[in-house]
Amino acid sequence: MVEIKLHNTKTRQKEVFTPINPENVRMYVCGPTVYDRAHLGNARPVIVFDVLQRLLRLVYGAEQVTYVRNFTDVDDKINARAAETDRSIGDICDETIGWFLDDMRAVGAADPDKMPRATEFIPQMITMIEGLIESGHAYAAEGHVLFAVESYKNYGALSGRSIDDMIAGARVEVAPYKRNPMDFVLWKPSDAKTPGWESPWGYGRPGWHIECSAMAYELLGASFDIHGGGNDLMFPHHENEVAQSCCAHPEGEFANVWLHNEMLQVEGKKMSKSLGNFFTVRDLLDQGVAGEVIRFVMLSTHYRKPMDWTEKKRSEAETTLRKWRALTAGIDPAANAAPEAIAALADDLNTAGAITVMHKLASEGAAAELLATGALLGLLGDDLAWGQADLSSFEVMLTDARAKAMETKDFSEVDRLKTALLDAGVEVQMSREGVKLAVGAGFDAAKLEALQ
Structure with a gap:
């Protein structure tokens, strides 16, 4: 069996991946908040973890992997968009989820096995919050419920921060009902115009962090193998997930392995509307950039390094893929991807190394193996053909x-x-x-x- 090594954020080192149960490999990845089109940076974790789930299925079996990616469909940004447009929150979420799935399929990402919406798990969130209060890890105050960070001795371990450092360096909401400035919201009150649910603490809605903890527990259990997302989520979102999950379910470890992808830049600069270099995946697709080109450019940089989207990279990717498609036209794929490419992916998901192998195969005229290797990376498939x-x-x-x-x-x-x-x-x-x-x-x- 292929040995997979992954860089675990929790231990800060590359480790041999050993699933809890090789016949039930489980991965959870944080998905989008659905109020607008996915920008280009949103596509990076989708593509990265799509390749990882492909590798896991290759090694452990297609039916032995469960991949979960959520939708956050209760959020203040969604509420604001509804108020701006005079549309229902349900319509906005349904439309945006449809956009997201269409755009991610266009860049070759398969739908996860499960795609839960936060609003489908409100009762489970309330139950988890009740348990945290009973065990002394959370408290109710003025219609809110807050997690007491000082009750969890390992708080800050994932992101490598101390509570004192976090208080000194963070912009935190200083509310009179907080016992500690770093305590975070599990439940908050809603007014008549804001979505809400009845709870022991009054009419309200969940905080952001509790959503993923409740969904991961219900769908994957108290302990599962991999949790992924962008490194912008490491703190506070993932740090808070760990704290509340481990306190709510001390019998488990939550996620054994944490993977975080680096952020995206455009022409060497952070993507920003103020700089005029902000665009969505749909913007590129509508401009005629093939989804496969977007995927190729993303995979040409290791996931733990910043990815710089440039016009030169786009052009070079398009040229390369056109040549590869011409080489593989009418060819049946080989039975297996190139062993060197599999080895590259097994070494902390080295997609850039796997693409280097594809260049070598193309130069040797190994069309069938090139096609099979492309399939493992989500490239050169019929569903990504350019018309x-x-x-x-x-x-x-x-x-x-x-x-x-x-x-x-x-x-x-x-x-x-x-x-x-x-x-x-x-x-x-x-x-x-x-x-x-x-x-x-x-x-x-x-x-x-x-x-x-």
């Missing part, structure tokens, strides 16, 4: 127009079709052998609709 199949009808159209023009000597229709195809990002080759079209840089299928 090549859709071009066949246009090849016939241009061929017929060209044949007619040869008779009439009127090439205006040929010129019109060729101009429209080029404008849509289609490469046009006309020779004695005939007409050949290929998806090129910036392909935009929508621009071809007028030619139908």
Whole structure:
């Protein structure tokens, strides 16, 4: 069996991954708060952990892995968006979840086995909070329930911070009902205009952190194998998850392995609306950037390093993938991915190393193995094709127009079709052998609709 090694944030070292039960490998990844389109940075953890679940299924069996990624559908940002747009919270969440799944599928990410919504687990959250109060780890005050951080001796261990340092360096809400400035909210009151549920502490809604703890426990148990997310979640979200989960269920360890991906930059700068370099996954897709190109660029950098999205990387990725698709056209994949690529992924998910192996396979003309290795990385699949199949009808159209023009000597229709195809990002080759079209840089299928 392939030995997988992962860098565990909890121990700050790379360790051999040993699942609690090899026949039931369990992974939880924090998902989005669903009030708007997913920006490019949101796609990075989705792609990273999609590759990890593919590797785990390869090693332990497709049916032996349970991958959970949640949706936070109760949040003040969602409430604000509803107020701004005069739409229902349910409609906004349903629409945004649909957008998110469409965009993530476009970059080759498979749907997780379970995709729970926070609002589906409110009773379980209330039960967990009640238990924390009974065990002395939480307290009710002025309609709120707060977790007492000083009641958990290991608070700060995941992020490597002490409570004193956190108080000194953090912007924390100084509320009169808090016993300690770092105590965090498990339950808070709601007014008549804000979503809420009845609870022992009054009409209210859960705090952010309790959501993932309750869902992970219900779906994966008191102890499970891997918890993942962006490193921006390490503190306070993941730190708080550990504290409340270990106190609520002391019989378990919560997550044995913690994985955190680094953040994304654009042209060397932090993505920011104020800098004008903020864009969503859908923005890129609508501009004709193939989802596979986005995935390739993401995987070309190790997940624990900052990822810099640049126009040069996008262009190079597109060129590489076009060459690989041409090489593998009509080829059946090999039975297995290249052993060197599997070894790279097993070494702390070294996707960049696996792509280097793919370059080597392409240079050697090993098309079948290249295709199988691409499948392990979520590349070169039919579901990620750039519309090549859709071009066949246009090849016939241009061929017929060209044949007619040869008779009439009127090439205006040929010129019109060729101009429209080029404008849509289609490469046009006309020779004695005939007409050949290929998806090129910036392909935009929508621009071809007028030619139908």
